[in-house]
Amino acid sequence: MSKIKIALILSVALSIFAPNATNACTNFLITKKASADGSTMISYAADSHDLFGELYYWPGQEWPDDAMLDIHEWDTGKYLGQIKQAPKTYTVIGNMNENQVSIGETTYGGRSELKDSTGVIDYGSLIYIALQRSRTAREAIKIMTDLVAEYGYYSSGESFSIADPNEVWIMEMIGKGVGNKGAVWVAQKIPDGMVSGHANQARITQFPLNDEENCLFSKDVISFAKEKGYFKGKNKDFSFADAYAPLDYGALRFCEARVWSGFRIMNPEMEKYEGFVTGESTERMPLWIKPAKKLSYQDIQNIMRDHFEGSSMDMTKDPGAGPFKRPYRFRPLTWKVDDETYFNERAIATQQTGFSFVAQMRNWLPNPVGGVLWFGVDDAATSVYVPMYCGINSIPEEFAVGNGNLLEFSWTSAFWVFNWVSNQAYARYNYMVEDIKKVQKELEDKFAINQQAIEQAARNLYDLDPKLAKDFLTDYTLNQSSLTVTRWKKLGEFLMIKYLDGNLHPEEGGKFLRNEHGNPAHAEFPGYDQNFYKKIADETGDRLKMKKLPGEEASH
Secondary structure (H helix, E strand, C coil), X not given: CCCCXXXXXXXXXXXXXXCCCCCCCEEEEECHHHECCCCEEEEEEEEXXXXXXXXXXXXXXXXXXXXXXXXXXXXXCCEEEEEECCCEECCEECCEXXXXXXXXXXXXECCHHHCCCCCCECHHHHHHHHHHHCCCHHHHHHHHHHHHHHHCECCCEEEEEXXXXXXXXXXXXXXXXXXCCCEEEEEEECCCCCEEEECCCCCCCCCCCCCCCCEEECCCHHHHHHHHCXXXXXXXXXXXXXXXCCCCHHHHHHHHHXXXXXXHHHXXXXXXXXXXXXXXXXXXXXXXECCCCCECHHHHHHHCCCCCCCCCCCCCCCHHHCCCCCCCCCCCCEEEECCEEEECCCCCCCCCEXXXXXXXXXXXXXXXXXCEEEEEECCHHHCCCEEEECCCCCCCHHHECCCCECCECCCCCHHHHHHHHHHHHCCCHHHHHHHHHHHHHHHHHHHHHHHHHHHHHHHHHHHHCHHHHHHHHXXXXXXXXXXXXXXXHHHHHHHHHHCHHHCECCEECCEECECCCCCECCCECCCCCHHHHHXXXXXXXXXXXXXXXXXXXXCC
């Protein structure tokens, strides 16, 4: 038989994904003893102005010996080359596979001269190929590092969150430049009971050189840095981040600040590192911390919704928030006035998120039941995390690849329905977000209440026949996805009516009020708050001040 060229669904999907897919993302990593129920967790927000949020799906299968896999860059769809296909691949639901292995990422860039334009595998392809081939986090690390060693690494510097039901790892990688195939990298296991995070800045500094149980690294990670002049000193003092991605003010303010904000929610003692992320202190934030209390998946979901609330960086309180306290800043991230450069804060939650998730992995349950990807599209702050079990055998239409795209609106696409609601909220945020949060809580509370019963039923079915459990969880996931998007569409209709033309139509319990004649009750028009009115008065002086004409009686 002639050599088979198999493009897989992966190749097709990667070729249509939008450019610059995840150039500013946030991950948090939670170990078993740091979680409320003993699960491991990672979170991920895929943030990009050009990413359509959808749930990827690759069914597992067996492949012939001569099968090849076409590689297309995840960010652009550019064809990079071919690699040998694995004999067997596992089913992948989003960023979790059927073995409960989950992977997230953030791009830190690092030294630009180390990007290898001749490499065959980019970071996005690396994630989804590893998910299709791995049974544990350690195995995923080996697969990823072996692949870039054999085929070359195309992308810039990258941090990966890699977890299974027992272990949680952070791995940082960067190429070695054109003509030097492969990558330098280091991976550290997060100690049980600790949590970690990364957000577009390399965070591994010094690491143990003789502890293979907890730390893995490429054999040339230090020698290559010395060869390139990035590091001089004793090996024990080597810092991966300082060698390959030195900090600058932007890295602190836009990247480390997001990790700090998540850390301070998990443990208030982390407030002391505010000076580090504002560039006023050199006391570096640790790679991992112990949370003040054990964390649930709902806690992590809410951390992914953070806008620095309650800190000096609170995005609802500076002038950019406008009269309706909107915690969003439309780009560019920096701008100039009179030759001085200024910036917008960059929070964990942001309007340009394509999709986000909290992956929950549990070692006391069968894999199809134990792995659940809490998945949402658009901005996490105004979205809903819907449970997607790793044992499902089909994807909900509302989240499926091909149901709409960035240039084609679809009323059955979760991405478009959630964006329709959030884009309404930008106009009168502090009013509308309260209505949004009510429905968000209503839906997510329902998932939490149902979870134990659903999983017990699935486990009972699994004991009879694993296929029955998978079918049951598939039906549940499809049903909840449909109900969620339908409910969110109703929310959007409600917001359109309630806040039409800047008015506020009175309602109680979600029902609009009528007058004694059966017509709509008189609309209210609350306008702006006093602080904003004072700002207008101060900036306009007498120009907008009401005055009396000669002989006019006071009538206003």
